[in-house]
Amino acid sequence: KFMKPRNFPPGPPSIPILGSLPFMPKEAMATGILWQHFKSRYGKVMGMMIGDQPVIGIYDFDLIKEAYSKEEFSARPNSELHDFRMLGKKRGIVMNDGYGWKVHRRFTLKTLKDFGFGNASVEDGILEEANHICDHIAKKNGSPFKAEDVFNVGILNIMWKILTHKRFDLEDPRLANCVRAINGQFSSDRVRIVLAMPWTRHFFPEMSGWNDWKKFAITMQDMTKQILDEHEPCFGPNHEPLDFITAYKEEAKRTGDPEFNDRDLQTTISDIFVASSDTTAHTLSWGLLYMILHPDIQKKVQHEIDDALLGREPTLEDRARLVYTDATLAEIQRRANIVPGALPHRVSKEMKLGGYTIPKDSMVISSLYYVMHDPDYWKNADQFDPTRFIENGKFRKDERFVPFGIGKRICLGDTLARNELFVVFIRLMQRFNFEASPDHPYPKEEYLPSTVMGPKPFHLRAIPRS
Template sequence: MAIVESLLQFPSTGTLLGALLLLLVLYLLSSQSKSQKERKEPPGPKPLPLVGNLLTLDLTRPFDTFFELSKNYGNIFQVFLGPKKTVVLVGYKTIKEALVNYAEEFGDREIAPSFRITNGKNGIIFSNGENWKEMRRFALSNLRDFGMGKRGSEEKIIEEIQYLKGEFDKFEGKAFDTTQPVNYAVSNIISSIVYGSRFKYTDPEFTQMVDRANENLRAGGSTSVMLCNIFPWLGLFLKNKKNVLNNILQNRQQMMKLINALQETLNPHDSRGFVDSFLIRKQNDEKSGKKDSYFHQDNLMLSVSNLFVAGTDTTGTTLRWGLMLMAKYPHIQDRVQEEIDRVIGGRQPVVEDRKKLPYTDAVIHETQRLANIVPMNLPHVTSCDVTFNGYFIKKGTTIVPLLTSVLKDPSEWEKPNSFYPEHFLDEKGQFVKRDAFMPFSAGRRVCVGESLARMELFLFFTSLLQCYRFTTPPGVSGDELDLKGVVGLTLNPSPHKLCAIRRS
């Protein structure tokens, strides 16, 4: 009887199991709630099925929309470009913390379908992992060996400036488009480092190669290519994509021809440029039987292409912005030329003059800031799960470090949307560095050729302003030179012509 009473008091097996299941469910719900709290995702506008937030974006200038969205959602927010989640980082402090303090987590490159087709996993710009590390390390080492940031490059630039002046003089003060002569001149600097020699501006193979690369950069940032990257099946219908691929094919054929010519005259003991150094390293790896070497034909082609395109467009575009801004703001051009005349006179400007020309240096920096030529940066992707500033971001998420929000951060710049060289001058008129000056990006993916670009911009700009007065064509007001720019992979000045009038 006592046993029976004990059994009656003890819960049945079914009741016990039910209680255990209830406790388990409560535990799981509690854990999930805690997990969700710990893994809070960035806020953002509610996406629609399939199209995501595309209908709320200005696809011709998405960086402007992102900047506006940050006013509602903060410095870290997410949008859906079609079905793909993208996290946008806004403002100097946020982007610096991500790219510098979380360099590993945010350091990989997003490789969109259009770039995956043309690059695979090779080269410098659109690669990741060990391949990227090896190619970037080799590129930096060789660019330094062949004069990047040194006197060797200075001499090359000064020589090229004379050729560019000759092109400007052909117009005899009449209005012309600066795009091609400036791009050819700047391209010759990186060509002399990569191939070991410059090209004549009359060489059709050289000029076509530069023109095709610039056309691709404009098309690569177009709305149609952006949509093609979001919905790859659209590529079947886009003429734009076919033109891009055709340009790439033609340029690679031309580069292969140049590389083969260097291969035929290669001297392992006398490297003429980057290509020679790569070929020598490739031969050495083959002779030693090294397996899985990164020094192969595809990496050579893509690395040369990356250096050629990036070394031409970014500097050439910034220089053209600078000349246009001088025509738009003649009072600033007056001050630049007064300083150059007073400090340098008629001799050739050299890099050492930079510290003696604070106003001119400030104008160059302000041009880079306002021109804002890579407003969205090139997208990154998270290499692992990361919790950043309280938000959980999953591995493989596309990251847009919005560089325009750094260069025009209202908390960092007194007049973020105006051309104001005083941003880089102290009360005594001396040049001051600004932490939020980040046109070359930051962290692991900072521009490989930054020191070369800085040297080029200073020498080209100073030498041209020393010799020429840049004005709008007769009957055209400076107000008609707009600062909106034309969007591609880089932000180019709107089409315009200038007069380069020789100064007496």
């Protein structure tokens, strides 16, 4: 069972128990960038074994599109680790599949849409939080700080309000605890061992990261349970739910569908916290890093915003007038590429792709990194250049701009995330000039390996603009 199946895509050799792990470059182990390394050797689709698990990497945009438009390529891996996190079995959205995934995904998309775009309160909530983030930064009085310390809690707060109708002070320990549990679960070096080789937990529960994984999962479970216990239903004047939890409970009553239950709700809340916070916060940290590395672009963005808004706060309708700023945000997302391998998919039955046979239950990774850095498609792909997203003075959409993934599993928070990035980034650019800290190493474009990759922590200074 450790042997590669017939007509399997080309890839590195495989040995019993460890599979292809010993043949992988060390720095690539935890990151989607690994696939960049294999592309040059094996072509558009590669296959390898991790233990007895077949793993497929797809680099080619058209092949990813073809595969991920199919239901059979859109399941999630079966994993006892994630089952533990999901209170015993697949639940919620992110690692769920089948009917349970479909109804939760559909409901969450609709609810976020109702809150986000029909209802000004989410836009107000983002702006309110953006202002709190800026006030928090202003208190540093120009002394060096780490970007991620501010963004993580601020971004989490936006989601907390959408879920529960409550926000916290940025210093509240609840936010910091939640950020620690999320980061610990996906960025700890030890946990990466058990995620890659789940069997290690039976022999080395401590060293493999299994004990850490359980600890962080239990923290999230306790926290989501407490949120539900304390939650008061919240309705507007026409009895419309004002927060996600109220909407979920109404949906459970309305449909009578047992898929909508407290345990799935707990997992869905946890999924949304995990999927929304590090992703958006890391993108903002990368944004400030690029502004420090490219002060001329920072100035250009500030001039555009100053000229268009004349000092007033932004609204989402300003996007069409802030073409250079919007293009800069897109370029930040393209270059930062924080989820380089998207999330793993599972093939629910044997399939064909690119002429190869993809066995049932293979894990599939799509290289969003490669799609957004393919040198045959993007001119000077490794350069930070917002103008690649501008054509005839307008923002140029590109189907290969895929930071949110491709196909049936595409991020369901993409519009919300883009709105958050837009409002928070503009407020930051309006209120401060960002520069490197003179007392710390000059920041570099370096990743911190994880499923969601932020920049290596760096210190910066925020000088208030008059």
